[in-house]
Amino acid sequence: MNHGKEVDFVQNALIWNYWNESASIMNQWYPREANPPGENYYYWWQAHVIDVFIDGWSRTSDARYMERIEAIYDGILQSNGGTFLHHYYDDMEWLALALLRAYQTTRDEKYKQSVLELWADIQTAWSEQLGGGMAWNKGQLDYKNTPANAPAAILAARLHQCFGDKSDLDWALNIYRWNKDHLVDPATGFVWDGINRNGDMQIDYDWVFTYCQGVFIGAGVELYRCTNDWSFLEDAKRTAHACIERLCNPESLVLPNEGIDDTGLFKGILVRYLAELLRVAPEMNEVREVIKANAAILTKQGLDMENGLCGPSWDSRPSLPVQLSVQLSGVMLLEADELLRHMD
Template sequence: MGIPEQSVSAWSAVANEAQAALKDRYWNEKLGMMNQWYPPAKAFGEENFYYWWQAHVMDVLIDGLERTGEAAYRELLSELAEGVRSYNGDTFKHNYYDDMEWTALALLRAYDATGEEPYLTNALELWEDIKTAWNDHMGGGMAWKKDQLDYKNTPANAPASILAARLYRAYGKAEDLAWAVRIYEWNRENLVDPATGFVWDGMNRLGDGRIDKDWKFTYCQGVFIGAGVELYLATRDEQYLQDACRTTTACFEELCAAETLLLPDEGVDDTGLFKGILIRYLLEMEKVAPPAERDAIFAVIEANALSLRDRGLSRELGLCGPSWVNPPMLPIQLSVQLSGVMLLEAMARLEKK
C-alpha cells in the first residue's frame, strides 16, 4: 500500500493511508498486539517488550475512531487492549510508573470514545497504583519506576498530572485535582528552566542529585504543556496557560530548525515516539492558545506534516522513519511509525477544524 500524491486539503486521506499501513505492517493477530518491527526482527517474546508503545497504539486507534467513526478502529482497539493485558500477565500494572500513566491515559480516552466500562475500570485501577509513585526522595514528585524510587523525571510526573486533571474534569473529585496540582507544581519547581520555560528530563538518575539538563527531548516539552492545558481547563487559572505558552515558545526556539520549523530526528527505540507525543499535546494546546501561539503551533505542525508527506514517507510501504525529511530504511520500528501517524492525524484534525 502506497501513499498517493495529496493536496494540502486532503490530510484525512493521508492519515487513513498511514493508519492502514500501521495495521497491515505491524498487527499480530495471534497476540492481539502490534509487532515492534517491520519486518519483524525476531519472534515476539524474543526481544524486549516495550509495553508503553502499545498504549500509544491505543491512542492512534482512538484518533482514527474519533476522526472517522469507523467501527473497525473500535474493534481493533478492543482486541489490542485485551492483547496487552493478557501478554502483560493479565494486568495493566507494570514496574514503570510512566508506562502505566501512558496506558491509563489511553484507556480513559478509550472509555470517552466508546462508553465501554472496562476501559474506565482499568484506568482507575491503574490510577490507584500510579499514586504510590509519590515519595519524599528529591523533595517529592512521582518516581519513574517501582525499583528506583529516588529517580524523578518529567515523563513520570507530567502525564500523571494530565491524568489526574482529566479525571477531575470528568468526575469532579477534589482529590484528583489536588493530585494534579501537587504533581505539576513539583515538576515546574524542579524540572523547568526558570529562565526560559524549557523542560528538563529528570533528576537523580545516577543517585547524585544531578539534573539531566543536556537531555533535550521533545516529549518532555509536550507533556508539561499538556499538563498546563489540562489544569487551565480544570481551574481557569491563567498561570497554567501562561506556563504552557512559555514552554511552547521555548520548545520551538530550542528544538525546531530556525528556517524550516522541522523537529529533530531523535532516533529509534523509545525516542522514536517522542515527537509524536509532542505533537499530540501541541494539538491540545492549539485549542486554548492565544492567537499568536495558535498560529505558531499550526505552522510547526503543518511544516512537519508537509515534510513527512512529501519527503519522509515510503511511497511503497506507507511507513516513515525517525527523520520526517528522508524516506525510511527497513527495518522500521513501531515507535517511529506511531509518531508519524500522530503527526498526520493531528494535521487531519486541524484540517477538519
C-alpha cells in the first residue's frame, strides 16, 4: 500500500465500521453485534472522532469529514441529554478542544459558543484543595490528576491564541504550574497520573500511562507558542525523552499495549502531541523516529488489511471485536505519520 493510502484506509474503516446513522455518533464496537444494548456511547471518545475527522479534512479538504462533524455534534448533544456539560471535567476538556478546532476550521459560531460554555463549566474544577489544580470530576473535587489538568492547560492556551483573552493565558499558566509542581518527576520529567484518588494524599506512581506524557507535552508546546518562553519547550522535550526512554521498546521503539476501553485511546493521544512538539522542535529526531517506527510496524504487521482495523498492539493483527478507542489511536498514529511526511 502506498504512503498516504494507509491513513485513508483506516479513516474510511472508521466510518464504515463504527458510524451509527440513527444516533449520529460512533458505536463502541465493531462488529455492531458486539455492542451491548444501550451501552454504545462514550462521550469523550466521540470528541476524538471529531479530532481525527479534522485531521482528515486538513489533509484532504474532503467535505465528507465536515459533514460528519456536523452530524456528530448533534449526535453528542442528543446522546448527552441535550447538553454538552458532563460530570467529568477531562471529558469536557476533550470535547472543547475538538470543537475549538472545528471552529477554527469552519468559523461556525455554534462551535465557538459550545466551547465557551464548556470552558466556563470546566473552570469550576479549580479549587485551592491540594494547593490548586483541576479536579477530575464533580463528585470528587479533592482528587486531581494530569488528565484533568494538562488538557485544561492546552485548552486555555489555545483559547488565548484564538481570542486573545489574557485571563485564558493566566488560567493556562496556573494550571500548568500546578501540574508540573505536583505530578511531574523533577529528576526525569516523567509525568505521574494523579494525587489523592483514595483520599490518602498519595500519588499514583504505579499508574504509568502514555496519555499523561502526551498531554503534558502538549501543554508545554502551547504555552511556548503563547509566550515564546523556552522553558516550556524544554519541559516538553524533557518529558518526551523520558517517555521514550521508559515506555518504548528499546529495540523497535514500539509503544506498549495499554489494552482496551479508555486506555485504548492513550497512545494515539501521545502521538498527537508528539507531532505537535515536532512542529516547534523539528530537531527532535528521537520523537520523529518513534512516530515513524510505530506507523511502519502498524502498517506492516498490525493492520487488518480486510477491514482496516487496528488492535491495541500495533505490532500484531487485531482480533474481533475491535473497540472504537483502539481504532482511533491507530488513525491518530497514521495521520501523525502522514503529517511528518509533509514536514520533512
